[in-house]
Structures are given as C-alpha cells and as structure tokens.
Amino acid sequence: MTATIALMDINQFIQTKMIAAVAYLLDLNGDYRFYAQIRENTSYYACQIDLSPVPTSLPVGYSRPATGLYSSGGSGLPATAYTPKVVIQANFDAVSGIAAGTFPSSNQTTTQTFYSTKCPQINPVSAYIVRCNLVNNDYTTPSGLLTVFSAQGTTIGDMIDVKSYEHSWIALADSVRSYIEINIVDQLQRPVKFIDPQTVINLLIRERADTKK
Secondary structure, eight states: OOOOOOHHHHHHHHHHHHHHHTOOEEOTTSOEEOSEEEEEETTTTEEEEEEOOOOSSOOTTOBOOSSSTTSTTTTOSOSSOOOOOEEEOGGGHHHHSSOSEEESSSOOSSOEEEEOSSOOOSSSOOOEEEEETTBOOTTSSSTTEEEEEOOTTOOTTOOOOOOOSSOOOOOBOSSOOSSOOEEEEOTTSOBOOOOOTTOOOOOOOOOOOOOOO
16 A cells, blocks of 8 residues: 655656756756755645746856757747746645645746645545444444544555554444455545555454443
8 A cells, every 4th residue: 555646746747847848957067957846844834836036147057958948949048037937726726735826926036935825635535444344333424434544654655554552442233244344435435446455454353341230
C-alpha cells in the first residue's frame, strides 16, 4: 500500500514542464535555475508558491540554453524583469489550498510569495475506514466499523504499516455468518483501490466477557 504524491512531486512535475519549454537558465555549475516553485511551508502548515523576477540580462556566470524559450533563438530574456505568473485552476485549489486565480494578478518586478488560505489536501484520502460484516459497533453508523487508520508519516512508495498497541474490543453481531467480509473505504465511504496484492489483515476474536450479575 502506498501513500499519494507530495508537493515536492508537484514541483518536480512543474520543473519538468519548464525544462520542456526551456524556461530556465543555467548557473555557473550548469544546474537549472527556475523562477517559479511550489513547496511546503511547515511553519504555516501551508502550500507556498515562490516567484522570482526573470532577469533581463544574464547574471554573472549564467548561460542560456542553446534553443527554446530563454535562448537567443527563442523569445529570449524579457525586456522587463517580471515574475512568472501561476494560474491555479478550480480543480487544483483543493490540492494547493490556494483559491483559483492568477498569481500575481498583475505584472510584478519583485519576488512574490503566496500561501494557501486553507489546509492543502495533497492526499484526497484523509482516513481509511475498515468495515467488517462480523462487527456490531453500537457507537458508529454504519455499525460494521472496525477501525480507522491513516497514511500519516509515509511518503510515496512507502509501506503503510498499521499496528494496534491497545486493543479496543468490539462486539460481534448476534447472528450467523458463513464468510468474513472486510471492506476499506475512505472518509467519504468511497471504496479504496489497493495496488499491493499482499495486504495482510489480522483479526483477533475472543469470547465475550459476561458482564451480567
């Protein structure tokens, strides 16, 4: 089971597109120099967009690509050192936490930083709900809820290892079952598709303690 993408993956995708458009310069070491990035800001618990003015002439030690947008054969460097503009589409505002729109809304010649105004939802699944047809949970609706877990602390490609250090025993339904059915859904009760074919789930069943006197 794997976690979903992170902001660094989105930023890498953006940089890949800028490389394809040749919207970059090369620094003294031959590394790409981009003038737009998206990243995490853990202090603000936010998504942050940083935009820097594209220079009108090459900084000392910098060079231009041979072809493409910033090359001498392409559009070249701008006449005015404006920052790039980022357009947030309606479907991306929930992911970034930044409202749909154009940032900055007008041409700017100084470094611009924009923060999300609501919590970014990088992973559309905030909780995994485990339901079982054996369970009769008096405190939930539907009553088949067994447990809930999240992918917190994992990154893309990591295994999600869920361990229960304290058992919370839930009563079984007073009926006969010929099979055990376990479903895992998200916080909106949508089925979760698992890629890992070797998912292991352990169920502990004990005799119910008689509390009647």
